[in-house]
Amino acid sequence: MLEFTLVEAHPDSSWALEAYHELDVAHTLEVFGEDLTMSVDRVRNYLLSQESGLHGLLLAVAGTVPASERLGRFGLPPAPEQPVPVLGAAQFTLPTADNQHLVDDLFLTVAATSRRRGVGTALLDQVCRIAEVSGRDTVLTWSEHLLAPATAALPQLTAPTGSGSVPVDGNVRFLQAKGFELAQVERQSRLVLPTPSGLLERLHAEAEAVAGRDYQVVSWRGEVPEEHLDAVAKLYQAMSSDAPVGDIDFRTENWDAERVREHDRRLLLTGDLIQTIALSRASGEVAGLTVLFVPEASPERPEQYTTVVLESHRGHRLGLWIKSANLKLMEDGFPQARYIDTWNADENGHMLAINTALGYRPHGATGGWQRRLG
Ligand SMILES: CC(C)(COP(=O)(O)OP(=O)(O)OC[C@H]1O[C@@H](n2cnc3c(N)ncnc32)[C@H](O)[C@@H]1OP(=O)(O)O)[C@@H](O)C(=O)NCCC(=O)NCCS
Incomplete structure (x- = not known):
């Protein structure tokens, strides 16, 4: 024993x-x-x-x-x-x-x-x-799988949303044996860097041509400037309620300026933050946010964090605009970056379309598993 x-x-x-x-x-x-x-x-x-x-x-x-x-x-x-x-x-x-x-x-x-x-x-x-x-009363865990011939050859388990699946490997069998249920599948996508010359500028210009009369983008390295903290907190909160979660019992998060500040300061202890927002020219409201983190110990693989556009500002190409602007800033500042992985709900067609335009390609699948206790 x-x-x-x-x-x-x-x-x-x-x-x-x-x-x-x-x-x-x-x-x-x-x-x-x-x-x-x-x-x-x-x-x-x-x-x-x-x-x-x-x-x-x-x-x-x-x-x-x-x-x-x-x-x-x-x-x-x-x-x-x-x-x-x-x-x-x-x-x-x-x-x-x-x-x-x-x-x-x-x-x-x-x-x-x-x-x-x-x-x-x-x-x-x-x-x-x-x-x-x-x-x-609920335990949430994730199973990770590479898209590869060996995993494709296994039986597949489809998410309850009907979108995305995971191969039934040993880890999945363990989770099933322990009473976990598959609640959602996230697609892991990878962007190989550097992006092709001129791509980000072209996407940026296309998005700006659609949205530039009504919005402007503002980028920075480091923590969120004081004047945007409250607005950014609202965006993080929107991210928690608006992104598709399948059957995962995620409930709306509580964000305020202090939480945003602490979140950024903690990350900055071990890396750099690159952030871009979209601002409405008419109201000055912050309409969208995207965040990249570059770990000090592994700058060759920056991490894509939150990307969100408030519901009332969707449909103006702001997602593509802020992401292309943020990526450009990252590529200029960190030439050692080799790739970025990002995770999106497999049913999140809008986000996946933006990522595909930027050059992200499917790399893996991540199962979200939930076990109810009691
Ligand atoms: C998944 C993992 C944590 C299981 O750890 P473990 O110590 O081997 O698990 P246990 O010995 O307690 O297994 C309990 C039961 O789960 C099931 N199980 C575990 N691994 C299995 C496998 N590879 N194939 C089929 N069933 C499996 C069996 O029913 C097993 O009982 P049995 O051995 O009496 O048949 C381990 O395989 C691992 O570390 N995998 C990589 C990390 C990972 O992907 N984790 C995902 C969950 S977060």
Whole structure:
């Protein structure tokens, strides 16, 4: 029998965070054939952040650990002071600003050599216990799949929306065995950089020709300027209510200026932000927003975050305009960037059309899985 103990990895346990990072590297190599992880510093920074939720990291460590009087906030002992082999991990978020019915963004991973021996089950059971004692009734997790001949050859499971599917691989079988249901499929698309010469300028000009009389775009690097904080908070809130979520029980988020400020400042600790908004010339209202993040540790793969246009301003090519402007700013500032991955609901035709025009191509599928507790 495999002997292991579940502990909580605190952000100050460097060896534990490094061991978790190694597991994560192995996972992304297994699924995608490349390292797509966040740096250890980013994981630490993420675990420390509390702007809208508590972030937990549980580890399954080999053997037993001495009883500790110092049980952590989830009722588990801390990771031992000296390194021990790590067999598996569960990272998750308990939202506190909204969506307090959820355990969000659960990511479970078990070392390939320790699978099918109950580690994943033990970690998940702990997460469900923590969910229940924290008053949460739904656990949300994601399964990742590369578009490749090997995954295409497997049976496919279609999203309840009817749009998008995931291959039924070992991870999917685990989630099904544990009572999770597929609630949505996101398409992972990749834009290979640099973009063809002149493409962004052409798309920018086309969009400006349609919208330029009524709108202007404003871009910057770094955090949202003070005068736009309230408006940007409104856009983040709109993103949470307007983007299609399939059967996922996401509820509208609560954003205010302070949350936007903290969100940006946290990200800026480990990278750079590039942001573009569209402003209505008539009212001065902020109509749309798009955000790119360039991690300091991996500037070759910038990350696309929120893109949203307020409902009352849709249909003027603002999405294409702000995205092409933001990408141009990023390419000019970070010539080492090699590609950007982005995730969109497979049923989100408008967003996907903009991304396709910019050169994004399907790269993977991500299943959104939900388990109701109780
Ligand atoms: C999914 C994962 C976490 C499962 O961890 P694990 O420790 O192997 O899981 P368990 O041993 O507790 O398995 C419990 C049950 O799930 C099912 N299961 C797990 N892996 C399976 C597989 N590859 N094929 C079919 N069924 C599987 C089985 O019913 C299993 O019970 P059994 O071994 O008695 O038949 C692990 O395979 C992994 O780390 N995958 C990569 C990370 C990932 O993609 N996670 C996705 C979820 S967030």
